[in-house]
Amino acid sequence: MHKYEEALKILSNISLNFKTERVAVNEAFNRALAEDLYTDFPFPDCRKSAVDGYAIVIWDKMEYTIKGESVPGDLRNADIQAGECIFVMTGGIVPDNTDAVVRVEDVEEENDHILLNRKPEKGVNINLAGEEFSENTLFAEHGKLLDELAFPALCYSGKKEVKVYKKPKIGVFVTGDEILEPGDDYKRGHVFNTNRYILHSLLGHLPADIHYLGRFNDDEEDIAEVLEKSDEYDILVSSGGVSMGKYDFVKKILQEYDYEIIINKTAIKPGSPLMVARNENCTIFGMPGYPAAFATNLILYLLPFVRKSCGIKNFENNIVKGKLRTSMRSRINALYFNRAIVKIEDGEPVAYDPGSQKTSHFLNFFNVNGLVMLDENVGSLEKGSIVNIIPVRGL
Amino acid sequence: MHKYEEALKILSNISLNFKTERVAVNEAFNRALAEDLYTDFPFPDCRKSAVDGYAIVIWDKMEYTIKGESVPGDLRNADIQAGECIFVMTGGIVPDNTDAVVRVEDVEEENDHILLNRKPEKGVNINLAGEEFSENTLFAEHGKLLDELAFPALCYSGKKEVKVYKKPKIGVFVTGDEILEPGDDYKRGHVFNTNRYILHSLLGHLPADIHYLGRFNDDEEDIAEVLEKSDEYDILVSSGGVSMGKYDFVKKILQEYDYEIIINKTAIKPGSPLMVARNENCTIFGMPGYPAAFATNLILYLLPFVRKSCGIKNFENNIVKGKLRTSMRSRINALYFNRAIVKIEDGEPVAYDPGSQKTSHFLNFFNVNGLVMLDENVGSLEKGSIVNIIPVRGL
Numbered sequence: 001m002h003k004y005e006e007a008l009k010i011l012s013n014i015s016l017n018f019k020t021e022r023v024a025v026n027e028a029f030n031r032a033l034a035e036d037l038y039t040d041f042p043f044p045d046c047r048k049s050a051v052d053g054y055a056i057v058i059w060d061k062m063e064y065t066i067k068g069e070s071v072p073g074d075l076r077n078a079d080i081q082a083g084e085c086i087f088v089m090t091g092g093i094v095p096d097n098t099d100a101v102v103r104v105e106d107v108e109e110e111n112d113h114i115l116l117n118r119k120p121e122k123g124v125n126i127n128l129a130g131e132e133f134s135e136n137t138l139f140a141e142h143g144k145l146l147d148e149l150a151f152p153a154l155c156y157s158g159k160k161e162v163k164v165y166k167k168p169k170i171g172v173f174v175t176g177d178e179i180l181e182p183g184d185d186y187k188r189g190h191v192f193n194t195n196r197y198i199l200h201s202l203l204g205h206l207p208a209d210i211h212y213l214g215r216f217n218d219d220e221e222d223i224a225e226v227l228e229k230s231d232e233y234d235i236l237v238s239s240g241g242v243s244m245g246k247y248d249f250v251k252k253i254l255q256e257y258d259y260e261i262i263i264n265k266t267a268i269k270p271g272s273p274l275m276v277a278r279n280e281n282c283t284i285f286g287m288p289g290y291p292a293a294f295a296t297n298l299i300l301y302l303l304p305f306v307r308k309s310c311g312i313k314n315f316e317n318n319i320v321k322g323k324l325r326t327s328m329r330s331r332i333n334a335l336y337f338n339r340a341i342v343k344i345e346d347g348e349p350v351a352y353d354p355g356s357q358k359t360s361h362f363l364n365f366f367n368v369n370g371l372v373m374l375d376e377n378v379g380s381l382e383k384g385s386i387v388n389i390i391p392v393r394g395l
Numbered sequence: 396m397h398k399y400e401e402a403l404k405i406l407s408n409i410s411l412n413f414k415t416e417r418v419a420v421n422e423a424f425n426r427a428l429a430e431d432l433y434t435d436f437p438f439p440d441c442r443k444s445a446v447d448g449y450a451i452v453i454w455d456k457m458e459y460t461i462k463g464e465s466v467p468g469d470l471r472n473a474d475i476q477a478g479e480c481i482f483v484m485t486g487g488i489v490p491d492n493t494d495a496v497v498r499v500e501d502v503e504e505e506n507d508h509i510l511l512n513r514k515p516e517k518g519v520n521i522n523l524a525g526e527e528f529s530e531n532t533l534f535a536e537h538g539k540l541l542d543e544l545a546f547p548a549l550c551y552s553g554k555k556e557v558k559v560y561k562k563p564k565i566g567v568f569v570t571g572d573e574i575l576e577p578g579d580d581y582k583r584g585h586v587f588n589t590n591r592y593i594l595h596s597l598l599g600h601l602p603a604d605i606h607y608l609g610r611f612n613d614d615e616e617d618i619a620e621v622l623e624k625s626d627e628y629d630i631l632v633s634s635g636g637v638s639m640g641k642y643d644f645v646k647k648i649l650q651e652y653d654y655e656i657i658i659n660k661t662a663i664k665p666g667s668p669l670m671v672a673r674n675e676n677c678t679i680f681g682m683p684g685y686p687a688a689f690a691t692n693l694i695l696y697l698l699p700f701v702r703k704s705c706g707i708k709n710f711e712n713n714i715v716k717g718k719l720r721t722s723m724r725s726r727i728n729a730l731y732f733n734r735a736i737v738k739i740e741d742g743e744p745v746a747y748d749p750g751s752q753k754t755s756h757f758l759n760f761f762n763v764n765g766l767v768m769l770d771e772n773v774g775s776l777e778k779g780s781i782v783n784i785i786p787v788r789g790l
Contacts, residue, residue: 024577026578029596039758040581044755050755091586091684092584093584127755132755139759144762147788149596149690149764152760153758154577155587155588158577188440189441189443189487189488191551201546289485290486295547319739320739344714344715347714347716358527360445361438361526365547366549391789393789394786
């Protein structure tokens with residue numbers, strides 16, 4: 001039996017053999033970057049206009065002759081002299097010999113010339129080459145997930161391809177005779193497969209290949225069959241009675257395939273019976289079968305481990321402080337992770353008890369989006385208490 | 396020119412014609428529920444064991460004869476009498492006439508009988524039928540996104556199909572001659588298409604169909620061509636100079652297709668030139684071309700509007716209070732949304748300035764994951780100040 005923090009440490013200390021690959025930038029969304037990135041050219045790469053207006057070569061008069069238009073594809077600098085100007089759109093190239101850009105709304109246009117109402121300052125409305133980033137400057141570090149804003153920034157950088165971590169391969173199977181699939185007819189005493197979908201939906205946004213291997217029986221033959229193929233996977237996840245090392249035959253089969261049990265139960269509720277075993281190729285997560293216990297172990301242990309296996313540097317769960325809007329029950333002598341409905345109210349995270357915290361209950365997870373930590377020495381807490389909250393998919 | 400809150404109100408007051416459809420439960424991940432859901436049967440649907448153990452009919456002696464095993468698919472209740480027991484796995488059916496379940500680890504097994512070390516209390520280790528939810532009880536309300544935990548709970552409910560909102564159809568196009576695509580060779584003075592990817596990555600997780608229509612020129616002919624097809628979309632998004640109603644021909648074409656301009660500029664920085672127009676079928680978002688301005692308008696206005704169009708009840712952005720870990724610059728008289736690197740430190744949200752806040756700069760969005768609000772009357776703020784933060788994809 002390991003304490004929560006010990007178990008986290010064991011998992012984060014596992015050294016993994018990361019593999020990388022180069023992919024085209026437009027295939028890199030939601031992958032983890034496996035190299036540091038430096039700019040290939042300055043940003044902007046030449047002087048550009050900050051406004052729609054006229055790039056002018058300043059002289060003493062207020063009248064300037066329009067000599068044309070700055071065209072993005074056109075690399076010639078219009079050969080213009082003092083008293084002349086060209087039209088330029090926002091972001092358009094400002095010819096080297098022009099001094100300033102005057103906003104369209106600040107000039108009077110008359111046929112082939114414009115009239116200013118005052119003399120502009122030199123350099124006004126011009127973004128200088130390299131002012132954002134100079135060439136060969138670090139802008140992205142390895143281990144960063146190319147997420148909703150990092151990915152567009154990568155597109156902006158003009159890179160053609162990048163080195164990313166290969167997707168870890170995750171196999172998942174469930175055990176138990178009583179499991180129906182969504183769409184099956186209801187049968188008394190059975191339960192609908194839930195853990196398969198918890199895993200798919202909570203890990204599905206990560207750069208991992210998830211394979212559902214099916215339902216197996218809680219017996220030696222079935223478990224041997226699936227463990228035989230375990231070296232095809234980086235991570236193998238099982239749910240149900242057999243997975244937690246209750247039965248001697250499981251330990252026997254694990255030994256056969258050189259697995260070492262590195263975690264056997266952790267001191268949390270719900271879901272203390274987690275078993276983690278590891279050999280050279282694969283890490284097995286034997287998870288409890290009750291969906292509430294499965295989900296809790298997945299959020300606390302598997303999710304960070306999968307993030308780490310994806311090459312994501314910040315793989316640990318965020319923990320935020322928040323206020324209980326309802327009382328919450330727990331018992332002394334165990335670290336409870338109570339399911340919670342987490343909201344932002346008046347700018348602060350708050351948590352509500354969704355009703356039942358019983359391990360065998362799951363339907364109230366419909367509205368759950370976080371876990372509240374209740375330390376082993378606090379027991380139940382009153383409404384208004386400040387607690388640590390693990391948000392499941394962000395606030 | 397509308398203030399930020401006014402613009403939000405205009406958008407949230409738009410009444411939309413929602414359409415719904417029924418989908419199989421295993422197709423419903425990440426869709427928005429369009430009906431309230433009630434349980435079809437009690438949870439659990441019969442008495443079930445909370446442990447692996449023996450269901451017994453209590454009598455005065457400590458010895459019980461094993462009469463068999465509870466099998467999930469087997470609806471017969473083993474016909475057992477006082478002094479008899481059957482083996483039952485966690486979650487297995489407990490026969491009606493048994494009184495308690497004794498843990499496997501609390502009995503001594505001897506051939507065909509077990510020995511207890513003390514008389515158990517009646518009802519122990521039995522989960523009662525309906526204790527979690529009784530039949531026909533509301534467990535899910537319409538407007539809820541079937542997200543990472545709601546979806547597995549839906550699977551658990553045993554529903555076969557559910558009514559969800561139809562996916563809104565979003566068309567997006569960019570304007571400007573200087574735009575390259577990722578993978579294209581670098582050309583001086585050009586920029587790489589970024590707004591297309593901002594839109595795809597920030598809206599891609601929502602239940603919407605996104606269609607990229609391509610790059611168009613900033614002229615009457617091209618804009619007319621794309622607006623002619625606008626009734627095929629629920630939302631049409633454009634980026635670039637032409638989209639913001641700068642040019643008279645845009646207004647003319649909008650009128651032709653019965654669009655009414657409901658927002659023309661909002662009092663925010665960066666990206667005040669947002670234009671929103673609406674007719675019976677479609678809402679057009681004409682967004683500024685600079686990626687930083689495009690992203691800001693997308694996060695503040697388009698993202699909540701798309702969530703709403705998807706049928707998601709909680710469509711507004713969360714705003715959390717947090718502390719500045721660096722000073723931040725802004726000017727009096729405009730509501731600034733500064734890009735920020737948001738982290739959780741010691742349980743509290745904190746925000747760092749990523750360097751430049753200039754609208755024409757975007758590369759530092761690589762590490763940005765939130766916007767900090769700097770009110771029009773505060774100007775720049777010192778390190779340590781408490782600010783409102785809009786996290787982009789959760790904390």
